[in-house]
Amino acid sequence: MDEEYMRRAIAQAKQSKQYIGCGVVIVKDGHILAETYNKQKESCDATAHAEILAIRAAGGQLGQKDLDGCTVYCTCEPCTMCLSAIIFAKVPRLVYGTSMQETFPDNLPITLTSQELLAHAPHHIDIVSGYLHDECATLLSK
Amino acid sequence: MDEEYMRRAIAQAKQSKQYIGCGVVIVKDGHILAETYNKQKESCDATAHAEILAIRAAGGQLGQKDLDGCTVYCTCEPCTMCLSAIIFAKVPRLVYGTSMQETFPDNLPITLTSQELLAHAPHHIDIVSGYLHDECATLLSK
Numbered sequence: 001m002d003e004e005y006m007r008r009a010i011a012q013a014k015q016s017k018q019y020i021g022c023g024v025v026i027v028k029d030g031h032i033l034a035e036t037y038n039k040q041k042e043s044c045d046a047t048a049h050a051e052i053l054a055i056r057a058a059g060g061q062l063g064q065k066d067l068d069g070c071t072v073y074c075t076c077e078p079c080t081m082c083l084s085a086i087i088f089a090k091v092p093r094l095v096y097g098t099s100m101q102e103t104f105p106d107n108l109p110i111t112l113t114s115q116e117l118l119a120h121a122p123h124h125i126d127i128v129s130g131y132l133h134d135e136c137a138t139l140l141s142k
Numbered sequence: 143m144d145e146e147y148m149r150r151a152i153a154q155a156k157q158s159k160q161y162i163g164c165g166v167v168i169v170k171d172g173h174i175l176a177e178t179y180n181k182q183k184e185s186c187d188a189t190a191h192a193e194i195l196a197i198r199a200a201g202g203q204l205g206q207k208d209l210d211g212c213t214v215y216c217t218c219e220p221c222t223m224c225l226s227a228i229i230f231a232k233v234p235r236l237v238y239g240t241s242m243q244e245t246f247p248d249n250l251p252i253t254l255t256s257q258e259l260l261a262h263a264p265h266h267i268d269i270v271s272g273y274l275h276d277e278c279a280t281l282l283s284k
Contacts, residue, residue, distance in 0.1 A: 044201040046208065046231035052189050059186040066188065080259065081230065084223035084252060089188035110226060111262040117222065120254040 001030070002073070002095055006132045009073045010097075012037040012050070013139045020103060021139050024050035025073040026058040033058035033070065050074070051082035055089050066090045075136045076103045077129070080110050080117055087121045095128040097136025143172070144215070144237055148274045151215045152239075154179040154192070155281045162245060163281050166192035167215040168200040175200035175212065192216065193224035197231050208232045217278045218245045219271070222252050222259055229263045237270040239278025 005025045012023030016037040025035040034057035038050040051074060059065050071093040072078075072086055077100045086094060100108060118125060147167045154165030158179040167177040176199035180192040193216060201207050213235040214220075214228055219242045228236060242250060260267060 040207045040230075043198075044205055044207050045198045046201060047189075047194050047197050047227045048207075052194070055189050056187045059188060063186055065182045065186050065190075079226065080262075081223050081226035084221065084226065085189045087252060088182075088221075088223065107264070109264060110229060110259070112259065117252070117254065120222075120252045122249065122251060 001027075002071075002128070002131065005032070005071070005073045006075075006095060006097065007135075008032070008035055009075050010132070010135055010139065013075045013136075016050075017042055020076075022050045023075045023139075024054040026054050026067065026070050027073070028058075028062070028067070028070045033061040033067075047081065049079065049082050051078050052085055055085050055091075059089070068092065071095060073131075075139055076100070077114055080112055080114075083114050083117050086125065087118075087123070090123065091125065092123075093126045093128075095131045097131055097133050098140060099129070102137065103140060143169075144213075144270070144273065147174070147213070147215045148217075148237060148239065149277075150174070150177055151217050152274070152277055152281065155217045155278075158192075159184055162218075164192045165217045165281075166196040168196050168209065168212050169215070170200075170204070170209070170212045175203040175209075189223065191221065191224050193220050194227055197227050197233075201231070210234065213237060217281055218242070219256055222254055222256075225256050225259050228267065229260075229265070232265065233267065234265075235268045235270075237273045239273055239275050240282060241271070244279065245282060 009023040034054040151165040176196040
């Protein structure tokens, strides 16, 4: 099932108008709660990363802010803002494709890895990295 | 002028229904672009911290995602999610009241200080901490 959901995240990323497209799908018990892509420029909102938009939408679907039991599928490794949001939303599982270093080879926006941030988190998150890596990496070459 | 804006942020924080209320005001060239408070539970959105909501609103007012020339007034020290958002929005100046340690004396949500995160930021942010501290601290005692 992971493959189906990550392929949907990749399809979302392709719709992004940003220079670097990122797609996210959030799933609980086999139901897709949110699927979206980053849209900072078009929405005039620096916080409009795909993960933030998806967490908001998924919470709306569930009628609660906590996303327990959910898996977040992300074509690229979440940044410190988005990983913090994933932690605050109590997401137990994260699956992502390309690493931050690949996504921003020359200019990492914030040079703190997700592992470094997660070492400061109050709960464990089960993480699968590099999932469908090559397909996700093609999103970075436009 | 800092005092006027921080007092407005304090007034915003008092409207919050969260256990810990946080108020934020964003100002550019003497114009208030956004003023709001945290509303995670009522909006079923773990990302609905005051700073995130205010950055979104201010960007909408300016018609662009970058908040250059803006000052963010916050009753409490921004968390890693919100400070990352402040960095991404290219905010040049941040004024806040109480520290994270005061806000969460027993259970810091993410044990990474803003100074530690800022050491990884791509640009400098001018920060005033402890501003109107005692008034801001009264917001934490409810």
